[in-house]
Amino acid sequence: MNSPPSRRKKAAPPASTDSTNEDVSQQLDPGSATITVTAVEVTELTQEEQSDRLHLERKVERAFFEAGKALIELRDGLRPAVGDRRLYRSTHKTFDEYCLDRFGYNRSRSYQLVDAAVVVDNLQKCPQIVDILPTAEGQVRPMTKLEPQDQQEVWLTAVELAGGKVPTGRIVKDVVQRIMERTKVLNTYQIGEVCQILVKDNPDLRGRGGCWAIVSAVNDFSCSVRMWDGEHTVGLQHLKSYDYLPAECEQMQLISDHITRVYSDSLEETVKSLLQLLGKVNRPYLTAVEEKLLKLLELEYGRIP
Known part of the structure; x- marks a missing residue:
């Protein structure tokens, strides 16, 4: 009588050595991680470098x-x-x-x-x-x-x-x-008033000493004024009123308008010098010759309104 066939046992798979099957969370502990920092040596500046800096x-x-x-x-x-x-x-x-x-x-x-x-x-x-x-x-x-x-x-x-x-x-x-x-002082100047410019060691007013100026705006500690070469802001200590009558102030305003129509930075030096001299007259009018010269300049430079 034949013996029944024997059952072959399946070979058990070898134990896996693949680390991917292990619990990674048990291997890596964030709290125990080590960070390596490379020290960088900072050299002091030399005397020459300090001077350059x-x-x-x-x-x-x-x-x-x-x-x-x-x-x-x-x-x-x-x-x-x-x-x-x-x-x-x-x-x-x-x-x-x-x-x-x-x-x-x-x-x-x-x-x-x-x-x-x-x-x-x-x-x-x-x-x-x-x-x-x-x-x-x-x-x-x-x-x-x-x-x-x-x-x-x-x-x-x-x-x-x-x-x-x-x-x-x-x-x-x-x-x-x-x-x-x-140092506050009361600003008593009025718009349209004619004043003389006093330099008093102020470099901003270089070349404008003795010029007359017409007040165009009254500020707390200064006045905006119109002079022969344009508008300027001048401190009260650099102004002195001519005490002209209202009619005389109006006449000076007309003269200022004439000069303003002529003057520009591009003018010849002789013309600018002449206008500057007119801007220093210490009287509320121009002579007949001065008026003719000013009208001639207006005609020459095409600035007649």
Whole structure:
């Protein structure tokens, strides 16, 4: 009798060594992860490098000042003996047009930089200020209408309030306000009044001393006036009324209108000098010859209304 066939046992699969079947979450512990950081050695600056860095930092800080100084020389030069130094005259009739085309500066921005450069120049003359000077035009702007000695006082006070550092524009503005309140005088000038310009060491009024001006706007501490070469803002301490009668003021207004129609930066120097002389007459009328000369200039330059 034959024996029944034996059942063959299936071979058990070998134990898997594939780590993918294991519980990865048990192997990786985020809390015990190690981050390797490579240390980078920072070398100290050499004496020469420190000097280079300070020099470049000063150039950045003084950029607005250098721009203002350059604009001043482009406009009217720093060396009058050289002659006509309007370096924009070959391409543009006026300084305002030149600044707008070349730098994208409107009139306001150009004169902000010019005024700021004048203030910084003045601050540099004070021995106590040499080490801490403005680093931005906005820090200087509140001081532009003050007298030079007041500008220095304001800056020294602002630096002290800032803890011996360069003060913000807000600090400077607050100090300026105190100075102006302390020295505030009543502005009694009236629109249309004729005044004489007094320079009193104010560089912004260079070449305009003794000129007559007609008040066009009355501000708290200054007046906007029309002179032979255009509109200007002048502090009260730089004005002296001629005390003309109303009819005489009206006559001066007519003369001012005639001069304004003729004057421009593109005129020949002789013509501008003549207009400047007419702008300094200390009487409320022109002589017959002066009137003829002015009418001739109006005809020549085609500005008759």
